[in-house]
Amino acid sequence: MDDSSENVYLLASKLIDTSGADAFNQALLSLINSATPCESVFVIHFHKNSRPTILVAPDSTLLTDKIMDEYLNGFYMIDPFYNAFKTGLSTGLHFIKEIAPDDFFESTYYTEHYCNRGYEEAAFIINLDNDSQIQISLTVIETPATTATRQRLQAISPLVISAYRKHWQNIENTQETSQHASAIIHEQISNVFRNFGGGLLTERESEIAILIIRGYSLIAIAELLGIAHGTAKVHCKNLYSKLEINSKSELFSLFLDDISDK
Template sequence: MHSPTIQTPEWYRYLAELYDQAGSQKGRAAMPEKLALALQYLSRADSILVMVYFPNKRPVLLYADIDHSCRKNNFDEYLQGFYLLDPFYQMAFSCSDVTLFHLQDICENSFFDSEYYASWYKQSGLKDEVNYLIPLEGEAVAAISLSRNMDNSVFSTSKISQLDIIKPLISNVMKCHWADQNPLPAEEENREQDLHGALCKAMENFGRSLLTDREVEITQFLLRGYSIKATALKLDIAPSTIKVHRKHIYKKLDITSHSELFSLFIDALSVVSKDGEDDPLLRYHQ
């Protein structure tokens, strides 16, 4: 079976359906789903998510076609704070124009040995991912994630090139959809902003009741999947010094491995205080 391309007649049928949606508000509301179906056809992705990231509140899910049952469960955890560790989320607000990112290009090799990769990608049965990041009005950023499962191949260079060519189309569709969206009611908006703020603060303060400032800083990098070498480069200190700090971190937190550190962080997020100002471990150990 030949891989579809942007010259394939079926692709043009998907584009025609997208064009038909633009003429009415109801049609524009359905654009994320129609776009997702078109991209799923072109990319041969097994799963697709269309979300919107915000700098001051949790992501909002617009559309999901998730092939793996474990990923459905994981996505609930993702919205409860996991997203803060997502490399695509971390890059989203530095994009000035629509950009297509490939997971293998934005992460150093050590990321694929990290607990984030094991807990989100491997446990979800995912092998590879590409992600469109599209800046919208009001500092929002749309994110379209195309993923392939372990029994599929990784995205080829030619397929990524095809997906990259259609970036202007992707951007225009998402902006057209977003222009019709109404803001959340004030009470709900405030609640979402408060929750996101509390999660961010909790991440900053994780372990602070037990660790030194430098150890907290190193813990942040370890949680985000940075290797010893990469952390040392970021902090401009020797890798051997990072190893010593890591040993002290593990001892103070009563853990013995990176996987235990990651699990402790995820568990601690479930008991974050309303403002997140204190170390979530204080509540977790109560």
């Protein structure tokens, strides 16, 4: 047995031993960093009927606090991982490039607000039931991640997922107290999405506007909605005209105004 394998076994035993305790999170980070150095690690609890809960985040700074505030105040609704969760993302290791909309990395959200900009992002996904999911999101410093790095992350994936399931069983009751308030806030944010455009847009135009904000190209939107590309372009032109804007960045600014006013 080589030194690296022995170290992984020691880290794994510590992860299991600390299940349900505060020390579990540090043991989890140590195991992940044994596979590849990460710029940051977030652990998020997604639930279909409430706002996400941040379970683990990097040390508080003005930047991280701003990012977390923006995310919880509505940006999670355009997060590729959150939307993949809503459509049934499977348990396992996933990279953002595999699930993000085709124009996501050119979107205003990504270029101006996304916390992991410039890094390769991956996540261990743990489905708890039909309505909730744990995401252990990590930003891999090595960009793009090599085949060897992906293989190392895949190798520890079953351990990370099983250990966190056990850990969640031990801490779940402590997370339930804020669920009601999160559900109310989530409904307010959902109303922003349902009514985007302030009554100026048709239902289809509003739907397309939100997809543009999330990072879909018009070609991808047409395919997703089952309409002709030309029809999608007409809808886009009409919604830009009604909102008196000329660019995706202006569209995003209107969205930002809406979630700020909710």
